[in-house]
Amino acid sequence: MGPIMGTTVELTIEKLVAGGDGLAFNDGIAVFVPMTIPGERVLVELEEYRKDWVRGNVLEILEASPDRIGPACPYFGSCGGCNLQHVDYRRQLELKAAIVEESWKRVGKVDAPGFSVVASVPYAYRSRMQFHVDDEGRIGFMRGSSSLPEPVETCPVAVEPIRTWIERMASSGKSRLPMSPWTQPGARFMVFSPERSGDRVFIEGRDGDVTAQVRGRPMRFHVKGFFQSNLYLFDLLVAAATSDLGGGHALDLYCGVGPFASFLADSFESVTAVEHDPFAVEYARMNAGGRGEFLAQSAEDWTTSDSAKSRFDAVVCDPPRSGLSERVRSWFREAKPPVVSYVSCDPVTCARDVGDLVRSGYSIDWMKVFDFYPQTSHVELCVRLVAGI
Ligand SMILES: C[S@@+](CC[C@H](N)C(=O)[O-])C[C@H]1O[C@@H](n2cnc3c(N)ncnc32)[C@H](O)[C@@H]1O
Known part of the structure; x- marks a missing residue:
């Protein structure tokens, strides 16, 4: 029989695995615990039991790693975009x-x-991001824990033009996008900025071609396509x-x-x-x-x-x-x-x-x-x- 769900256990995180979760063992069964660091002693609630592993949720950090830092983003933990902001770069x-x-x-x-x-x-590096529109027309990113969007009013990993665009939308009360087919609740759209500073932002549904420089050579693509x-x-x-x-x-x-x-x-x-x-x-x-x-x-x-x-x-x-x-x-x-x-x-x-x-x-x-x-x-x-x- 597997562990009882909802049980709390004390565990030591051994390492991080692909995907970024910490790995610990409880009675020989692998427990994957998000937002932890190897060496940390944590109080964990066992949440989801699969065939031969369990997902755990941290209730308390009992012994923190010296590499643990405060996250730069107010949405860390709920937004599914970043999962290592608690670790020194x-x-x-x-x-x-x-x-x-x-x-x-x-x-x-x-x-x-x-x-x-x-x-x-480590921050302000991301030139291409996919936004989701929630039921109230607000923009955000997918949550880590569900398929619902987390509305955001800033994003420290976005390059400055995209971060400024998000913040401007929020502060001017325009985080509710004007209604168009691509901004209906449930819609998602890509945003790209080819610059690290300034205000040039290309938005799928509004804009078309973007040109970014790669090794000094212009590369053209559609804002909704891969880059x-x-x-x-x-x-x-x-x-x-x-x-x-x-x-x-x-x-x-x-x-x-x-x-x-x-x-x-x-x-x-x-x-x-x-x-x-x-x-x-x-x-x-x-x-x-x-x-x-x-x-x-x-x-x-x-x-x-x-x-x-x-x-x-x-x-x-x-x-x-x-x-x-x-x-x-x-x-x-x-x-x-x-x-x-x-x-x-x-x-x-x-x-x-x-x-x-x-x-x-x-x-x-x-x-x-x-x-x-x-x-x-x-x-x-x-x-x-x-x-x-
Ligand atoms: C990781 S991207 C790399 C694109 C390009 N090398 C770059 O750096 O911009 C992978 C590309 O493979 C394409 N792709 C995905 N599956 C494919 C398949 N089975 N056959 C051919 N292309 C595919 C995607 O459309 C995408 O453009």
Whole structure:
């Protein structure tokens, strides 16, 4: 029989796991406790019992970690956007490195190569955010504990133009948006600012194209489409993923609006870029100045196309959080492109895929981890793999 729900227990947090929860054990059963820090002794109410683990809620911090700090945001704990604001930023970087290493061992069954986590500015970094509209027409972010929005009147992780926009809406009594189809209760919309200061904010439903600079090069995209949200570190990620690559033919798999393809086109004779969103592909073609072949199809369908039979000298792949599907992994095993830069926003699926590539003959040259999302447990990784001879 499992533990009784509602029971309170004293636990010591052993480590943070992917997703950012603290892990402790109660009578040998794993208990996941949000907003804790390794080493802390906490009084926990056992809340939700699953097959072989329990979710716990902290009632009291009995012995606080020296790394515990007061959160900068009044919504911390209720807004689902950040889950590490209670941890000193330096310690956040160490804890995230430990999460990456653990994922590689447990899921990838490979040792992570030596790496450090490249820090960001810890606040005022986020250029792209999704807002939700609540029943009263107020804007906010999704709560951590439910699928309801938490209305907000500020956000310290937003770049200054977005934070100022939120605060201006609230102080002028306009946090209730003018009614339009995209601001009805229950609606959600993207906001992007290409600047770190100033007041230029692009809003889905009101605005269209945005131009952001990546390594000094303009990248155009639609405000509702995908673009990286930490422009401070994106330059470094693009530089790392494309570093020391050059030659005949490159592939940018999951190219989005083409930031990697655009730079690969500088050092390769030809570039093929694949992306399933046809609108993004149009922007990618434009952003690369038409240099390359841009294919609007899923990576899975592409693997059985004639294009996939070409010889690629290098591949940059940047899949969504779910990582590479079995069909795409199987293409890598058979095509064996000599060099792969695997960019990922999820250490767990990245570890699974890299483990698979290593067992099919690749070796890991290096890994860089970028703290794209300070105050949250998320990171961005770039792994360079080299095919064995
Ligand atoms: C993490 S984003 C990377 C985009 C781009 N590399 C960038 O940095 O801006 C992943 C991209 O993969 C696309 N995508 C998701 N699933 C896909 C699939 N099965 N086949 C092709 N593209 C896919 C998404 O539309 C998105 O543009």
